[in-house]
Amino acid sequence: GESVGLHLPTLSVQEGDNSIINCAYSNSASDYFIWYKQESGKGPQFIIDIRSNMDKRQGQRVTVLLNKTVKHLSLQIAATQPGDSAVYFCASRGGSEKLVFGKGTKLTVNP
Amino acid sequence: DGGITQSPKYLFRKEGQNVTLSCEQNLNHDAMYWYRQDPGQGLRLIYYSQIVNDFQKGDIAEGYSVSREKKESFPLTVTSAQKNPTAFYLCASSMGRGTDTQYFGPGTRLTVL
Numbered sequence: 001g002e003s004v005g006l007h008l009p010t011l012s013v014q015e016g017d018n019s020i021i022n023c024a025y026s027n028s029a030s031d032y033f034i035w036y037k038q039e040s041g042k043g044p045q046f047i048i049d050i051r052s053n054m055d056k057r058q059g060q061r062v063t064v065l066l067n068k069t070v071k072h073l074s075l076q077i078a079a080t081q082p083g084d085s086a087v088y089f090c091a092s093r094g095g096s097e098k099l100v101f102g103k104g105t106k107l108t109v110n111p
Numbered sequence: 112d113g114g115i116t117q118s119p120k121y122l123f124r125k126e127g128q129n130v131t132l133s134c135e136q137n138l139n140h141d142a143m144y145w146y147r148q149d150p151g152q153g154l155r156l157i158y159y160s161q162i163v164n165d166f167q168k169g170d171i172a173e174g175y176s177v178s179r180e181k182k183e184s185f186p187l188t189v190t191s192a193q194k195n196p197t198a199f200y201l202c203a204s205s206m207g208r209g210t211d212t213q214y215f216g217p218g219t220r221l222t223v224l
Contacts, residue, residue: 004153032211043117043201043215044154089153093211097161098169101146101153 004092004102012108019077019084021105027094028071034099035064035075038087047075047088077107085109114138115216117202122221124189124196132187132219134202140214141207143185147171148199148218157200160185161207189221197223 003026013019025033031052036044050057050064050073057064063076073090089104115136124130134143142161146154156169160179174193179185185204189196199220203213 034212036215041218041220043115043217046212046214049212091154097211098156098159099211099213101155103151103153 004090004100008105009103010106010108012110013080015080015082015109015111017080019075019080019107019109021075021077021088021107023073023075023090023102025071025073025090025092025094025100027092027100028068030071030092030094032093033064033066033073034091035062036089036091037084038089038104040086044089080107080109082109082111115202115204115214117200117216117219119219120217122219124221124223126223127191129188129190130221132189132200132202132221134185134187134216135183136185136202136204136216137183138204138214139182140204141182142205143179144203144205144213145169145175145177145185145187146201146203148201154201157187196221 005024034049035047037047038044048059048064061078065074087104087106089102091099091101093099118133144159145157155171157175158177160166163182166179176188199218201218202216205213
């Protein structure tokens with residue numbers, strides 16, 4: 001079945017460094033992708049999204065890159081701060097109106 | 112102050128009891144969703160509704176029921192038929208067809224005693 005997966009369950013970075021969180025999807029018909037940030041005990045918070053007609057999209061300190069050839073998605077966070085510590089997960093929509101979610105990468109920012 | 116609210120934040124249930132989780136939104140969104148989140152797993156879709164008085168089963172609908180009598184409200188009932196109901200339940204909404212971004216509420220943690 002359709003799946004979305006993250007390459008690493010955990011990622012630890014130093015404050016001020018850039019973070020890269022990767023995600024792979026299985027459905028080549030996926031046309032919409034979204035990244036969420038979830039802090040402990042809270043609901044997911046929308047970060048950024050991208051449609052399949054784009055390769056890159058930038059927000060405030062975040063960039064999402066989409067490589068449709070290898071079905072890979074990445075989230076880059078510039079100048080990572082302690083407040084960025086959370087679980088990040090991606091989701092994709094392919095062929096239906098439902099989103100398929102990955103399991104999440106826990107980002108820890110060390111001071 | 113616009114957003115999605117869920118209540119209660121924590122809920123405890125005895126085995127054999129039905130419980131209803133509340134989800135309300137004042138974003139004027141047409142679509143609403145219920146997800147279940149378990150440790151180490153991605154979000155799994157329980158039910159969703161694209162319009163008032165209509166809803167569809169998601170991937171894990173067994174043991175759950177919903178209603179959509181008002182645009183703003185999408186309550187989820189966890190019935191005694193749900194074998195493993197202890198989980199974190201998340202409600203989300205989106206503007207509707209063709210607009211995919213889903214915004215989430217703060218969640219309800221249900222524990223079966």
